[in-house]
Amino acid sequence: xxxxxxxxxxxxxxxxxxxxxxxxxxxxxxxxxxxxxxxxxxxxxxxxxxxxxxxxxxxxxxxxxxxxxxxxxxxxxxxxxxxxxxxxxxxxxxxxxxxxxxxxxxxxxxxxxxxxxxxxxxxxxxxxxxxxxxxxxxxxxxxxxxxxxxxxxxxxxxxxxxxxxxxxxxxxxxxxxxxxxxxxxxxxxxxxxxxxxxxxxxxxxxxxxxxxxxxxxxxxxxxxxxxxxxxxxxxxxxxxxxxxxxxxxxxxxxxxxxxxxxxxxxxxxxxxxxxxxxxxxxxxxxxxxxxxxxxxxxxxxxxxxxxxxxxxxxxxxxxxxxxxxxxxxxxxxxxxxxxxxxxxxxxxxxxxxxxxxxxxxxxxxxxxxxxxxxxxxxxxxxxxxxxxxxxxxxxxx
Ligand SMILES: Cc1cc2nc3c(=O)[nH]c(=O)nc-3n(C[C@H](O)[C@H](O)[C@H](O)COP(=O)(O)OP(=O)(O)OC[C@H]3O[C@@H](n4cnc5c(N)ncnc54)[C@H](O)[C@@H]3O)c2cc1C
Numbered sequence: 001x002x003x004x005x006x007x008x009x010x011x012x013x014x015x016x017x018x019x020x021x022x023x024x025x026x027x028x029x030x031x032x033x034x035x036x037x038x039x040x041x042x043x044x045x046x047x048x049x050x051x052x053x054x055x056x057x058x059x060x061x062x063x064x065x066x067x068x069x070x071x072x073x074x075x076x077x078x079x080x081x082x083x084x085x086x087x088x089x090x091x092x093x094x095x096x097x098x099x100x101x102x103x104x105x106x107x108x109x110x111x112x113x114x115x116x117x118x119x120x121x122x123x124x125x126x127x128x129x130x131x132x133x134x135x136x137x138x139x140x141x142x143x144x145x146x147x148x149x150x151x152x153x154x155x156x157x158x159x160x161x162x163x164x165x166x167x168x169x170x171x172x173x174x175x176x177x178x179x180x181x182x183x184x185x186x187x188x189x190x191x192x193x194x195x196x197x198x199x200x201x202x203x204x205x206x207x208x209x210x211x212x213x214x215x216x217x218x219x220x221x222x223x224x225x226x227x228x229x230x231x232x233x234x235x236x237x238x239x240x241x242x243x244x245x246x247x248x249x250x251x252x253x254x255x256x257x258x259x260x261x262x263x264x265x266x267x268x269x270x271x272x273x274x275x276x277x278x279x280x281x282x283x284x285x286x287x288x289x290x291x292x293x294x295x296x297x298x299x300x301x302x303x304x305x306x307x308x309x310x311x312x313x314x315x316x317x318x319x320x321x322x323x324x325x326x327x328x329x330x331x332x333x334x335x336x337x338x339x340x341x342x343x344x345x346x347x348x349x350x351x352x353x354x355x356x357x358x359x360x361x362x363x364x365x366x367x368x369x370x371x372x373x374x375x376x377x378x379x380x381x382x383x384x385x386x387x388x389x390x391x392x393x394x395x396x397x
Pocket of ligand 1: 091125126127128132133134135157158159160161204207212373376377378379380381382383386
C-alpha cells in the first residue's frame with residue numbers, strides 16, 4: 001500500500017461547510033469583537049448548534065464523530081478567520097472533552113461529555129497557578145480528604161473559557177510530596193458549586209474574544225463521582241489532553257498562516273511602488289515562497305499527527321509505551337514548529353504590508369497579536385524542546 005495523503009469526500013465536504021459558516025457568521029464580527037474585547041456569544045451559540053463543539057467526539061456521546069482529522073479541519077478553518085473562535089473551541093474540546101472521553105467513567109461521560117459535545121455546556125481546563133506554570137506538576141491547590149470526598153482550596157490562573165464555562169477540569173494536589181506521579185488528581189467542577197468562583201479576567205495582547213480567568217476555590221466540597229481517572233493520576237489526564245491540544249494548536253497555526261499568506265499575496269499584487277506591483281520585486285517573492293513552503297510542510301505534519309491520534313483511538317489502556325512516547329514527541333514537534341512558523345509567516349506578511357501592517361484594526365495586525373501566545377500556552381516552546389530532547393536521549397531518533 002503506497003503512502004497516501006488525501007482527505008475523504010466527507011472531510012472535504014465538512015471543510016466546505018465550516019468555511020461557509022465561518023465566512024457568514026464569524027468574519028463579519030471579528031473586528032468589532034477584537035476592539036471591544038468581548039466573548040462572541042452569538043457566533044459561539046450558532047457554532048454550538050452546528051455541532052462544532054463535539055467534532056472529534058463519537059456520536060454515541062453526542063459528537064459528530066469526525067475524529068481528530070475532522071477536528072483539525074474545523075480549527076484550521078476557524079483560525080483562517082479568527083484565532084479567538086478557534087481557541088474557545090480548542091480549550092473546550094482538546095483539553096476539556098478529551099479528558100472526559102479518555103478517562104471518564106460511563107456515568108461521567110453521560111453527565112459531562114455528552115452535553116459538552118452537543119454544545120449545551122462549555123468546558124475549560126485548569127492546571128496553571130501563580131506558582132506553577134511550566135512546572136505544572138507542582139500545583140499547590142490542595143485536595144484535602146473529607147469523608148469519602150475532598151475539599152479543594154487554591155487559586156488557578158489563566159483559564160481559557162474560565163468566565164463562561166459551565167464545568168472545569170481542575171488539577172489539585174492530593175499529596176503534594178508525591179509530585180506529578182501520584183500526587184495530582186483531576187476533578188470535574190461545575191460553576192455554582194459552593195466556594196467555587198471566578199476571579200479577575202486578564203487584559204491581553206491578543207485573543208480578545210477569549211476570557212482568561214482566575215478561578216478561586218475555597219473549600220469546594222467534591223465527591224468521588226467528580227474524580228477523573230484515579231486519585232493521583234491527574235497528570236496522565238493532563239498530558240493526554242495536552243497532546244491533543246498541541247496537535248490542534250498546529251491546525252490553528254496552519255489556518256493563521258494561510259490567512260496571513262493570502263493577505264500578503266493580494267496586498268503585494270495591488271500595492272505599487274517604483275511603478276510596479278511590489279510582488280514583482282524578488283525580495284517580496286522570496287518571502288511569499290518561504291510562506292508557501294512552511295504552509296505546505298505544516299499541513300502534512302498536522303494531518304499526519306491527527307491521523308495518528310485517530311489510529312490510536314480514545315482508550316489509553318490500549319496504548320503501548322511506544323505509542324505514548326511517539327504521540328507525545330510528535331505533538332511537541334508539531335506545536336513547536338507550527339507556532340514558530342506561524343510567527344515567522346505572520347511577521348513577514350506584516351512586513352509586506354509596510355506601515356499599513358502596523359495600523360490598528362487591519363487583519364494582519366490582529367493576527368500578529370493573536371499568534372504570539374501559541375509559543376507560550378499548552379506548554380512553552382522551551383518545554384516542548386525539553387520533551388523532545390528527553391525522548392530523543394531516552395530512545396534515540
Ligand atoms: C492567554 C492564555 C491562555 C491560557 N490558557 C490556559 C488554560 O486554559 N488552562 C491552563 O491551565 N493554563 C492556561 N494558560 C497558562 C499557560 O499554559 C502558561 O502560561 C504556560 O504554560 C507557561 O507558564 P508560565 O506562564 O507560568 O511561565 P513560566 O513557567 O514561569 O516560564 C517562564 C519562562 O521560563 C521558561 N522555562 C521554565 N522552565 C523551563 C525549563 N525547565 N527549561 C527551559 N525554560 C524554562 C519558559 O519557557 C518561559 O520562557 C494560558 C496562558 C495564557 C497567557
